[in-house]
Amino acid sequence: MKVLLAIASLALAPAAFAQLQFDQDTVEVKADAGAGTITAKYPFKVKGTEKITIFGTETDCGCTAATLDKQIYSAGESGEITINFSAGDRIGPQMKKIRVKASDQGEPHVLTFKTDIPVFARVIPQFVAWESKETPTPKVVTFELPEGNAPIASLTATSNHPGAKTEVRELVKGRRYEVTITPTTTETFFLATVQLAAGMPDGKPARTLLAYATVKPPLPPTPQEAARNAALGNAPTQTQAQAPLEKK
Amino acid sequence: MRAALCQAVLLLVLALVPAAIAWQRLPPEKFLRPTGDDGDTADQVTLAQVAAWQPAPLWIDARTAAEHASGHVPGSILLNEDTWEALLPGFIMAWTPGQRIVVYCSASCAASRRVAVRLRLAGASEVSVLKGGWEGWRSAHPEAAAR
Numbered sequence: 001m002k003v004l005l006a007i008a009s010l011a012l013a014p015a016a017f018a019q020l021q022f023d024q025d026t027v028e029v030k031a032d033a034g035a036g037t038i039t040a041k042y043p044f045k046v047k048g049t050e051k052i053t054i055f056g057t058e059t060d061c062g063c064t065a066a067t068l069d070k071q072i073y074s075a076g077e078s079g080e081i082t083i084n085f086s087a088g089d090r091i092g093p094q095m096k097k098i099r100v101k102a103s104d105q106g107e108p109h110v111l112t113f114k115t116d117i118p119v120f121a122r123v124i125p126q127f128v129a130w131e132s133k134e135t136p137t138p139k140v141v142t143f144e145l146p147e148g149n150a151p152i153a154s155l156t157a158t159s160n161h162p163g164a165k166t167e168v169r170e171l172v173k174g175r176r177y178e179v180t181i182t183p184t185t186t187e188t189f190f191l192a193t194v195q196l197a198a199g200m201p202d203g204k205p206a207r208t209l210l211a212y213a214t215v216k217p218p219l220p221p222t223p224q225e226a227a228r229n230a231a232l233g234n235a236p237t238q239t240q241a242q243a244p245l246e247k248k
Numbered sequence: 249m250r251a252a253l254c255q256a257v258l259l260l261v262l263a264l265v266p267a268a269i270a271w272q273r274l275p276p277e278k279f280l281r282p283t284g285d286d287g288d289t290a291d292q293v294t295l296a297q298v299a300a301w302q303p304a305p306l307w308i309d310a311r312t313a314a315e316h317a318s319g320h321v322p323g324s325i326l327l328n329e330d331t332w333e334a335l336l337p338g339f340i341m342a343w344t345p346g347q348r349i350v351v352y353c354s355a356s357c358a359a360s361r362r363v364a365v366r367l368r369l370a371g372a373s374e375v376s377v378l379k380g381g382w383e384g385w386r387s388a389h390p391e392a393a394a395r
Contacts, residue, residue, distance in 0.1 A: 125371030
């Protein structure tokens with residue numbers, strides 16, 4: 001019976017180990033439009049009677065870095081893990097996982113970081129394209145401010161390439177605009193950058209977003225199409241498909 | 249014999265106690281990693297499907313610049329959310345209207361799905377996400393990945 005009790009206490013022993021206990025596993029941070037780095041903190045406490053070693057952290061994105069002050073924490077000691085999230089050009093809801101490997105359990109602790117990066121304005125689509133020799137019909141890009149953003153004073157569109165003409169039309173005062181882009185010709189390939197400059201009220205500096213217009217060679221025919229064209233005596237020329245794209 | 253059997257049953261019950269505690273505190277789903285296969289799978293394509301496409305699609309690498317530099321699908325264009333605005337013109341230069349696009353990232357990341365969504369919003373159509381990601385492609389092309 002003594003042996004049995006000894007084995008039983010050994011079996012129950014792991015439940016008495018120290019435990020790394022976080023105040024909360026998930027932290028949600030409010031972000032501003034154009035936020036560079038967003039920081040979140042995950043405070044924790046060592047519960048139990050043993051010290052804990054934090055071996056390391058692992059994130060599921062190169063954009064998230066986790067730091068902690070030290071590796072070994074005594075029983076009852078508090079600490080915190082800091083997460084720095086580089087927003088880059090990200091927009092919208094973001095969720096990143098951080099895995100913390102510690103001596104209290106075999107599997108890592110999983111922390112979650114959440115944020116929602118607002119946009120100043122939406123440009124949809126961000127690029128318009130024509131195939132070479134296609135009819136140079138106008139194509140429209142919409143510039144729209146999301147709900148909650150203050151209206152702008154004006155919008156101007158400037159193309160850096162003479163092959164793309166732009167025209168701005170206000171649809172909803174200060175909130176929604178239509179930018180019509182028309183290629184002067186589709187005989188030559190080009191890529192034009194269109195600067196959309198939003199004039200801000202109260203003399204604040206203008207904010208600029210970019211759209212693109214391009215004239216490109218068409219897709220090469222599939223082998224089946226090429227065979228069919230050859231049979232009909234309509235073999236396409238290779239010259240245009242190989243011509244370089246002019247970028248401004 | 250009967251006493252030994254009783255002890256064995258008791259030991260089994262005692263062993264189950266910490267196991268139950270561990271299960272309750274640390275359920276297995278807590279450790280599931282997010283993968284590129286998460287969520288909607290309607291726009292996912294396999295390597296076998298892509299191989300059959302004519303003309304060939306444009307490959308988009310949604311990983312970081314460092315990961316792209318250390319190895320990528322030949323001819324792929326780097327386009328990620330870290331530096332979307334700076335990289336987008338490079339994509340437009342490489343893409344032909346109507347050409348299918350296949351976005352990939354690491355098998356354990358969701359960046360390809362996000363980049364695919366942004367590409368559709370930006371004006372591209374026929375955008376798919378590679379099932380299995382970069383690791384899947386590398387396993388299927390060990391000779392190219394070794395270069």
